[in-house]
Amino acid sequence: MxxxxxxxxxxxxxxxxxxxxxVGFTAWIAIHNTHRGPALGGCRVWRYESExxxxxxxxxxxxxxxxxxxxxxxxxxxxxxVVHCDLKTVNRTALFTEIGNFVExxxxxxxxxxxxxxxxxxMVVVQRRTRHVATVGASGNPSPFTAYGVYCAIKTSVxxxxxxxxxxxxxxxxxxxxxxxxxxxxxxxxxxxxIIAADINTEHAHSLREKIDFHLVAPDDIYGVACDxxxxxxxxxxxxxxxxxxxxxxxxxxxxxxQLQNNEDGAKLFRRGILYAPDYVANAGGVINIxxxxxxxxxxxxxxxxxxxxxxxxxxxxxxxxxxxxxxxxVADSLAEERFGATLTC
Ligand code: NAD
Numbered sequence: 001m002x003x004x005x006x007x008x009x010x011x012x013x014x015x016x017x018x019x020x021x022x023v024g025f026t027a028w029i030a031i032h033n034t035h036r037g038p039a040l041g042g043c044r045v046w047r048y049e050s051e052x053x054x055x056x057x058x059x060x061x062x063x064x065x066x067x068x069x070x071x072x073x074x075x076x077x078x079x080x081x082v083v084h085c086d087l088k089t090v091n092r093t094a095l096f097t098e099i100g101n102f103v104e105x106x107x108x109x110x111x112x113x114x115x116x117x118x119x120x121x122x123m124v125v126v127q128r129r130t131r132h133v134a135t136v137g138a139s140g141n142p143s144p145f146t147a148y149g150v151y152c153a154i155k156t157s158v159x160x161x162x163x164x165x166x167x168x169x170x171x172x173x174x175x176x177x178x179x180x181x182x183x184x185x186x187x188x189x190x191x192x193x194x195i196i197a198a199d200i201n202t203e204h205a206h207s208l209r210e211k212i213d214f215h216l217v218a219p220d221d222i223y224g225v226a227c228d229x230x231x232x233x234x235x236x237x238x239x240x241x242x243x244x245x246x247x248x249x250x251x252x253x254x255x256x257x258x259q260l261q262n263n264e265d266g267a268k269l270f271r272r273g274i275l276y277a278p279d280y281v282a283n284a285g286g287v288i289n290i291x292x293x294x295x296x297x298x299x300x301x302x303x304x305x306x307x308x309x310x311x312x313x314x315x316x317x318x319x320x321x322x323x324x325x326x327x328x329x330x331v332a333d334s335l336a337e338e339r340f341g342a343t344l345t346c
Pocket of ligand 1: 142143144146175176177178179180181198199200201204219233234235236255256257283284286287
């Protein structure tokens with residue numbers, strides 16, 4: 001049976017912990033802000049180093065969703081769930097049944113969805129216990145929309161920084177050529193870009209090369225390749241004090257969440273004259289697509305149009321960044337804070 005504990009975390013509307021020793025998991029739902037609507041954010045399953053690490057992750061991810069949803073102008077707030085367990089030993093159906101019960105206790109203030117290590121099949125199990133779950137409807141896999149949004153972000157950044165309407169002849173270095181990075185590479189190839197990629201999964205990268213023509217480099221070499229655009233499409237924190245000095249690009253735009261190790265890294269990019277498309281703006285296509293199945297009949301055309309509007313959001317950020325001489329991540333944060341109606345201190 002689930003046992004729930006309310007946690008009092010400053011800056012968050014509601015944080016609840018759920019323990020279930022019989023099934024073998026501890027989970028948290030963090031609702032950061034619901035001024036724009038119910039908090040939407042996926043359910044991440046991970047074997048964390050500690051319970052503290054899991055709590056830190058859910059807080060950081062939940063807050064990030066508030067900013068992402070607000071800047072995408074979605075009628076949604078931000079929240080997230082994380083489940084701390086060992087997927088090798090846990091009964092998956094029992095786990096997601098109880099996660100469904102957990103989500104239901106929040107009575108719609110939080111809507112869950114797929115995320116790292118949770119699948120569409122898991123969300124179907126969650127749906128048996130709660131209707132507050134997205135990605136089980138018609139919107140399908142969010143990755144093509146995320147990749148399309150990043151493609152739009154690259155085009156916008158090129159227009160702003162390089163004063164070019166077209167991408168042909170440009171070189172793009174893609175870090176992580178998976179669900180989103182691979183699709184992005186395909187779109188850029190159609191525009192006659194040259195692609196250089198790195199992936200720690202060399203077997204996957206080699207097999208993808210049979211389909212898409214790109215030059216493969218070792219994972220640590222991707223930072224220093226001569227390119228116009230660097231696209232981080234793997235994990236977070238890859239833009240930091242070790243990697244930023246190596247970059248030879250003019251633009252950074254990719255799908256990965258939390259690309260900057262910390263806010264100061266945005267300032268480092270700015271001082272180097274590298275235009276940074278804030279990650280939660282560039283990678284919002286997936287959540288925009290999911291939002292199109294909540295309380296409405298899903299329309300892929302509408303999802304595509306809303307994703308393409310990432311261009312206007314980015315242009316406004318770039319305009320203000322140039323005018324105020326502030327890094328783009330700082331401008332994006334303050335625009336998002338205006339939109340969700342509160343400047344938070346945490
Ligand atoms: P994915 O797992 O399909 O692809 C990631 C790829 O990066 C994998 O092929 C992996 O082997 C590779 N990789 C991992 N670490 C690496 C490293 N250090 N160097 C080079 N390659 C590395 O994941 P995805 O769905 O494409 O997501 C990529 C990023 O985008 C993640 O940060 C994710 O949170 C974020 N994101 C994804 C979506 C989406 O719709 N899929 C939406 C928003 C944000």
